[in-house]
Amino acid sequence: MRALVTGLSTYWGGRVAQALEQRSDVEVVVGDDTRDPRTPLERTEFVRTDSSHSILSRIVRATQVDTIVHTHLVVDSTRTTSRTLHEINVIGTMNLLAAAGEASSPVRKVVLKSSGLVYGATKADPYFFREDVHRTGPATTPVERSLLEVEAFLRDFADDNPHVDVSLLRFANVLGNDIDTPFSAALRRPVVPEILGFDPRLQFVHEDDVVDALMFAVDNEIPGVYNVGADGNLPWSEVCAIVGKRRVALPFFLTNLAVEPARLLRLWDLPPEAMALLRYGRTIDNRRFKQAGFRFGYTTATTVEAFAQALRLAGALGETSPTYRYEREVEDFFRHSPAVIRDPS
Amino acid sequence: MADGPERTGAPGTTSAPGPDVDLTRFDDGVGRDLVPVTRPVEPRARADVRRSDVDRWGRSENFRALTRRAFDPIYKHWFRVEWEGFEHVPATGGALLVANHAGAIPPDAPSIMHGIEKDLGRPVYGLAEHLFRSVPIAGTLWARTGGVTAHPDNAYRLLHDEQQIVLVFPEGTKGTGKLYGDRYRLRRFGRGGFVEIAMRAGVPVVPIAVMGAEESMPMLFKSTRLAKLLNIPYFPVTAQMLALGPVGVVAYLPAKFRIRVLPPVYFDVAPNQERYSRSRVMEESERIRRMVQDALYDMLRKRRSVWFG
Numbered sequence: 001m002r003a004l005v006t007g008l009s010t011y012w013g014g015r016v017a018q019a020l021e022q023r024s025d026v027e028v029v030v031g032d033d034t035r036d037p038r039t040p041l042e043r044t045e046f047v048r049t050d051s052s053h054s055i056l057s058r059i060v061r062a063t064q065v066d067t068i069v070h071t072h073l074v075v076d077s078t079r080t081t082s083r084t085l086h087e088i089n090v091i092g093t094m095n096l097l098a099a100a101g102e103a104s105s106p107v108r109k110v111v112l113k114s115s116g117l118v119y120g121a122t123k124a125d126p127y128f129f130r131e132d133v134h135r136t137g138p139a140t141t142p143v144e145r146s147l148l149e150v151e152a153f154l155r156d157f158a159d160d161n162p163h164v165d166v167s168l169l170r171f172a173n174v175l176g177n178d179i180d181t182p183f184s185a186a187l188r189r190p191v192v193p194e195i196l197g198f199d200p201r202l203q204f205v206h207e208d209d210v211v212d213a214l215m216f217a218v219d220n221e222i223p224g225v226y227n228v229g230a231d232g233n234l235p236w237s238e239v240c241a242i243v244g245k246r247r248v249a250l251p252f253f254l255t256n257l258a259v260e261p262a263r264l265l266r267l268w269d270l271p272p273e274a275m276a277l278l279r280y281g282r283t284i285d286n287r288r289f290k291q292a293g294f295r296f297g298y299t300t301a302t303t304v305e306a307f308a309q310a311l312r313l314a315g316a317l318g319e320t321s322p323t324y325r326y327e328r329e330v331e332d333f334f335r336h337s338p339a340v341i342r343d344p345s
Numbered sequence: 346m347a348d349g350p351e352r353t354g355a356p357g358t359t360s361a362p363g364p365d366v367d368l369t370r371f372d373d374g375v376g377r378d379l380v381p382v383t384r385p386v387e388p389r390a391r392a393d394v395r396r397s398d399v400d401r402w403g404r405s406e407n408f409r410a411l412t413r414r415a416f417d418p419i420y421k422h423w424f425r426v427e428w429e430g431f432e433h434v435p436a437t438g439g440a441l442l443v444a445n446h447a448g449a450i451p452p453d454a455p456s457i458m459h460g461i462e463k464d465l466g467r468p469v470y471g472l473a474e475h476l477f478r479s480v481p482i483a484g485t486l487w488a489r490t491g492g493v494t495a496h497p498d499n500a501y502r503l504l505h506d507e508q509q510i511v512l513v514f515p516e517g518t519k520g521t522g523k524l525y526g527d528r529y530r531l532r533r534f535g536r537g538g539f540v541e542i543a544m545r546a547g548v549p550v551v552p553i554a555v556m557g558a559e560e561s562m563p564m565l566f567k568s569t570r571l572a573k574l575l576n577i578p579y580f581p582v583t584a585q586m587l588a589l590g591p592v593g594v595v596a597y598l599p600a601k602f603r604i605r606v607l608p609p610v611y612f613d614v615a616p617n618q619e620r621y622s623r624s625r626v627m628e629e630s631e632r633i634r635r636m637v638q639d640a641l642y643d644m645l646r647k648r649r650s651v652w653f654g
Contacts (some may be wrong), residue, residue: 002606074579123478126498127402197481199488233401241396252481280478282576283401287372300366305394 002106004065005031006053006096007072008046011179013111015211016069020218029094030063032056033072036326043159043335043342046326051084052091053321059101060107067087067109067218068100073150075115075171077271078182089146090153097157100164109165111217112154113210116172116203116229116284118147121276127201128285131170141273148211158223165281167217172229173277175303177310178208181273188311192240193259193268193278194251200281201233206298206306213294214327220291231299236278242301243308255279351568369394402470402503403488409468412490420459423599424452424557427654430606433551434461435451439504439545440609442512444553445531445637446520448562451468452597457512457604469611469625470503472513476577483551484511497542505546505616515539515630518578525563525584529556531638537630544626547616550611552633554640559618560651563592601654605640 003020008015008031020029021042028046031037034051037044045063049055053072059065072092072287074085093112101106117124120135139145151168158166173183183204186192205213205228213228240247250258262268270278286296298306334340398516399405420426428597434440444457472495477487493499495513503509514520515534523532543550571580585593610633614621648654 123475124494124496126496127493128498128502130498195481197483197485199485201399201401231370231372234368235397235403236397238396238399242394296371299368299371301394305369 001026001027001066001067001218002063002065003069004060004063004325005032005044006070006092007031007033008041008044009033009035009037010071011038011207012043012071012210013037014212016071016214016304017044019211019215020069024050027051028063028065028235030059030062030065032059036163036328038324040324040325045238045335046331052087052220053095053099056095057102060099060102060105064106067212068096068105068107069218070112070113073113073115073147075117075147077141077143077273078269085121085142086329089143093150093153097153101161105161107161107164109167109218110154110157111167111169111214112150113214114147114151114168114170116170116227116282117144117273117281118151119284120144121273121280121282123280125280126284128283129163129227130285131227131288140276141271144269144273144302166221167222168225169213169217169228169289170225170284171210171213172203172205172227172282174207174210175204175307177208177307181185183306186268186270187240187243187245187307189267191248191267192243193250193262193270194236194247194254195239195275195278196252197234198252198279199237200277200279201228201310202236202239202277202281202294203233204239204281204300204303204307205230205296206303207297209298209303212297213289216294220293226292227286228289228294229284229286229300230296230303231286232239233283233300234282234304236281242304243311250295252279252324253258255266276293367395399489402491402493404468404470404493404501405489407463407487408486412455413460413463414641416433416455416459417463419597420456423597424456424561424602425599425605426456426460426602428460428464428604428606430608431460431464431470431607433608434465434510435549435551435609436465436467437508439508439546440510440551441500441504441539441546441548441550442510442551442553443534443539443633443637444512444514444555445529445641446489446516447523447528447558448464448515448521448597449564449583450562450594451514451521451558452561454512454514455490455554456558456602457553457554460604461510467510468512469512472500474509474517474578477513497538500539500542502543508548510578513539515634522567522568522579522581524565525559525565528559528563529641531641534630537626540626540629540633541621544612544614544621545616545618549569549611550633551609552607552636552640554605554637554644555602556604556641556648557600557651560600561597561602563598570625571643600651601648603644603648603654605644607636607640610636 005017015032020026031044032047032049052174119129124136184229398407429568445459461469470491470493475494478484503511516532519532562585587597
């Protein structure tokens with residue numbers, strides 16, 4: 001297998017590349033991103049590209065990759081402006097799929113990491129979204145709109161290229177030791193917001209399960225759309241209780257305005273789509289993915305518990321996570337210098 | 346493969362017929378044991394993770410028990426609820442209870458749910474408009490007491506996948522929003538969606554006729570202007586509100602409640618079909634409406650007094 005990981009410097013790109021490196025049947029791992037990788041990698045080749053992957057068709061042709069794991073999708077709108085978000089998500093995916101769909105393309109598998117955000121969160125929603133259920137209302141935020149567009153591109157691509165195995169995974173909100181999401185960031189604060197009078201049921205998925213799910217889609221022939229959220233859900237009040245945080249009530253009207261001061265003070269940076277979740281919650285039905293053979297390591301409840309434990313450990317030790325810095329010369333030396341014995345066996 | 350003890354969540358090990366709220370266990374849904382795990386998993390689940398007993402639908406049995414204790418005197422001494430044909434409520438398996446709906450702020454739903462949970466020991470999930478979900482505080486309490494948004498997927502999952510008892514009022518706000526002069530005249534049963542769901546889920550419909558709710562809160566006028574302003578289906582002006590002012594909103598008259606459960610209606614169709622014949626669905630829906638209507642006429646014929654039954 002020759003694999004390409006987009007967004008190598010994102011958390012997910014790094015984790016997937018690490019997982020691919022471990023595998024003996026993966027000959028080559030290529031990763032692209034605009035910034036330097038932030039995870040230590042053994043043998044992954046890093047290519048710097050612009051945010052919309054415009055040189056991707058050259059990379060695909062030159063490296064003859066057969067598998068693409070597209071993790072470079074922004075689902076956390078607090079990270080960028082909506083213009084960059086559009087550039088990365090929509091234009092990036094467009095270029096990627098154009099490269100993968102060229103006449104002589106060697107690509108036989110595409111795995112895309114989307115989000116449960118595509119379902120939205122409104123009062124008229126079903127309590128458990130199946131993959132074939134459409135969202136109740138139109139997309140309300142730029143990130144939701146861009147993800148819907150990305151998914152539409154992918155559907156067209158799958159229709160046009162029946163010989164390519166296309167898997168689209170939609171993930172629930174992720175919690176874990178290392179990943180930063182609007183929810184994990186809010187739960188690290190001394191106080192956590194809630195909307196007065198609302199206690200929605202929320203679903204999470206553990207970061208390890210996310211990587212496993214992506215690798216599962218790489219390994220198995222499971223074309224189609226799959227929801228990846230852990231079993232069960234928990235009321236927001238209980239999530240806060242397990243993590244051991246006190247809640248602060250926001251008014252139930254003009255909520256987005258009320259949370260603005262907290263945004264400016266960098267207390268909580270909850271985008272509108274997260275505020276909608278604090279009001280109505282969302283659970284996605286994971287049974288299709290389980291039927292395909294995947295087994296989760298965590299339920300929603302144990303995901304939250306694992307996150308709480310990691311938080312307690314970090315609280316006891318302080319912030320000690322080692323920071324990794326990518327040095328191109330060093331990495332190139334270990335990968336390409338004839339002096340390095342790369343296959344000791 | 347390595348299987349932690351918490352993974353063997355086979356049905357039966359939890360044994361209790363009540364709602365499954367130990368969410369540290371994996372769902373024993375479809376396809377759990379088909380293909381190898383991607384990696385061995387050491388047991389991480391701990392039974393004491395949960396801090397509440399809210400289930401996947403937002404219902405809390407503890408909170409239900411609390412409201413049952415509060416509602417029991419009203420049920421027993423105010424409405425003096427009496428059941429007929431209680432044995433028709435199935436003790437096991439999914440069932441869709443279908444009842445007539447009345448009273449400006451309807452007391453029939455809590456009465457039916459209370460009686461079944463108390464005497465049968467099975468949880469009842471009540472389907473209602475998604476309006477409830479958007480009301481602060483009340484919406485949360487509604488969910489904790491077993492209220493679920495009336496969405497076909499929710500109903501199917503409750504009835505088919507979880508084999509629960511689900512209560513629905515197909516008249517919806519057309520039933521509760523009718524004036525006192527129209528009492529006991531059933532409104533259209535929606536578009537028969539409840540029949541289709543029961544067919545798809547392969548569960549019987551259990552028709553229920555409730556007498557008394559109409560008189561407990563008789564609506565004299567409705568204000569369309571106020572309703573529009575507040576964005577609610579109707580703004581009721583009841584007899585009590587005229588007499589007592591704002592207190593009248595929650596003051597029910599002590600009408601005698603009689604609840605008659607009719608024999609379950611089974612549909613002779615295969616479950617899980619993509620779609621069902623529209624005419625068949627409408628026909629069954631109308632038949633069930635007629636059953637409830639006839640039962641009400643029969644009960645009204647036998648009733649000597651609104652207050653004493």
